[in-house]
Amino acid sequence: MEDFNEIVSKLKDLYSRTPKHFDGSILGSMTTWPHPIGVYAYQLFIHVNGNDPVVFPIVQELEKDLLATIGSLYGSRHGLFTSGGTESNILALFVARRVSRSKSNVVVAPSTVHASIDKACQLMGLRLIKIPVNPLSSVDPDVLEKHVREHNPFAVVVTAGTTESGVVDKVKEVSEVASKHDVYLHVDAAFGGLLIPFLYKHGIVDTDLFFYPGVSSISVDLHKNGRAPIPSSLLFFKDEAYVDKACFEMNYLPSGVNCGLLGTRPGASLVASWAVVKAIGLEGYEKQALAQQEIALHLFNELHSREYIEVFKPVLPIVVWRSRLYNYIDMIKKLFNEGISLYKSPSLQAARAVIMPHVTREHVDALLKALDKIHERSGFN
Numbered sequence: 001m002e003d004f005n006e007i008v009s010k011l012k013d014l015y016s017r018t019p020k021h022f023d024g025s026i027l028g029s030m031t032t033w034p035h036p037i038g039v040y041a042y043q044l045f046i047h048v049n050g051n052d053p054v055v056f057p058i059v060q061e062l063e064k065d066l067l068a069t070i071g072s073l074y075g076s077r078h079g080l081f082t083s084g085g086t087e088s089n090i091l092a093l094f095v096a097r098r099v100s101r102s103k104s105n106v107v108v109a110p111s112t113v114h115a116s117i118d119k120a121c122q123l124m125g126l127r128l129i130k131i132p133v134n135p136l137s138s139v140d141p142d143v144l145e146k147h148v149r150e151h152n153p154f155a156v157v158v159t160a161g162t163t164e165s166g167v168v169d170k171v172k173e174v175s176e177v178a179s180k181h182d183v184y185l186h187v188d189a190a191f192g193g194l195l196i197p198f199l200y201k202h203g204i205v206d207t208d209l210f211f212y213p214g215v216s217s218i219s220v221d222l223h224k225n226g227r228a229p230i231p232s233s234l235l236f237f238k239d240e241a242y243v244d245k246a247c248f249e250m251n252y253l254p255s256g257v258n259c260g261l262l263g264t265r266p267g268a269s270l271v272a273s274w275a276v277v278k279a280i281g282l283e284g285y286e287k288q289a290l291a292q293q294e295i296a297l298h299l300f301n302e303l304h305s306r307e308y309i310e311v312f313k314p315v316l317p318i319v320v321w322r323s324r325l326y327n328y329i330d331m332i333k334k335l336f337n338e339g340i341s342l343y344k345s346p347s348l349q350a351a352r353a354v355i356m357p358h359v360t361r362e363h364v365d366a367l368l369k370a371l372d373k374i375h376e377r378s379g380f381n
């Protein structure tokens with residue numbers, strides 16, 4: 001057994017070598033530095049099993065409050081707290097299958113859906129039909145309707161803030177197609193859920209995120225733009241009865257049921273999310289969304305002014321670009337060697353920077369400097 005102090009000093013060493021969001025090196029992932037009140041709450045409630053509301057009634061109380069606050073943005077307070085966008089998407093399709101009257105096992109979605117939809121379909125033996133779409137455009141509702149007529153799905157999934165380019169599918173128009181054909185519609189707003197309602201209000205995006213009559217569920221991650229510690233997401237349903245369909249009988253538990261995919265679950269992350277949402281408030285999320293968008297536009301404008309770059313105009317704060325000199329994988333590798341980590345946008349053969357709440361103008365300027373440097377060395381500049 002190792003000495004406690006030795007383990008602590010090893011941990012400190014490991015920590016010093018682990019990248020941190022605030023140092024500007026993490027510009028690719030949709031993760032962020034959690035709000036300090038969330039870290040405090042997480043530590044305080046570290047012992048709480050979120051799957052035991054009888055022993056820990058706080059879990060249900062705070063879940064209800066959290067759902068009411070965030071759900072007020074979309075017009076529903078029915079739902080559950082989950083471990084992330086993946087669990088929310090799997091559960092949404094699971095519930096869709098349980099409530100659907102249709103016998104079909106087909107899910108229709110634009111090709112821009114997140115890979116967790118593929119995962120959900122593989123897990124449940126569902127057939128996923130992808131509509132080929134331009135990654136820079138939302139799915140055309142008429143094309144979607146054509147696929148619905150042709151493939152007769154029980155569920156349709158669209159995305160409000162796509163992973164690779166931040167595009168927002170037209171929720172209202174798609175919901176009309178879903179209503180007309182009596183198909184379950186899930187909207188994956190893991191990334192856009194805490195941006196779109198505010199940016200729509202300010203006329204920056206042209207699509208709102210709301211429980212229009214044909215929408216059955218909406219997922220939004222709190223560990224992305226919510227600034228809650230990982231793992232944290234919410235899955236909203238249009239109807240209270242749908243929440244029960246995300247639960248399983250488990251007789252030995254004091255509550256008799258287990259909701260969601262996890263068994264024992266981190267109650268601490270639920271309490272922490274609640275605390276963070278209280279601390280930031282919807283007004284705080286609104287300011288944050290506007291600030292993120294402004295930094296994204298700054299990055300876009302700067303990239304646009306460089307002749308060695310081809311950049312796409314951001315819809316949400318995700319900026320995607322290519323180099324005219326390097327292929328995108330080489331460019332990402334070179335930037336990684338300069339201490340900046342980005343993700344790929346394979347559908348556009350491009351690099352992607354996500355302007356999360358921790359990202360500052362200085363971080364973006366350091367990225368631009370690194371880009372200039374790698375192009376200068378090759379004599380392009």
Ligand code: 0PR
Nearest residue numbers: 029030084085086087114116162163188190191
């Ligand atoms: N839906 C959308 C639209 C997403 O972009 C993501 C994740 C999910 C669902 C799944 O969410 P969870 O990761 O919470 O289950 N997008 C993250 C991203 O693109 C996923 C990610 C993060 C992947 C870090 C890899 C990684 O190292 O940043």
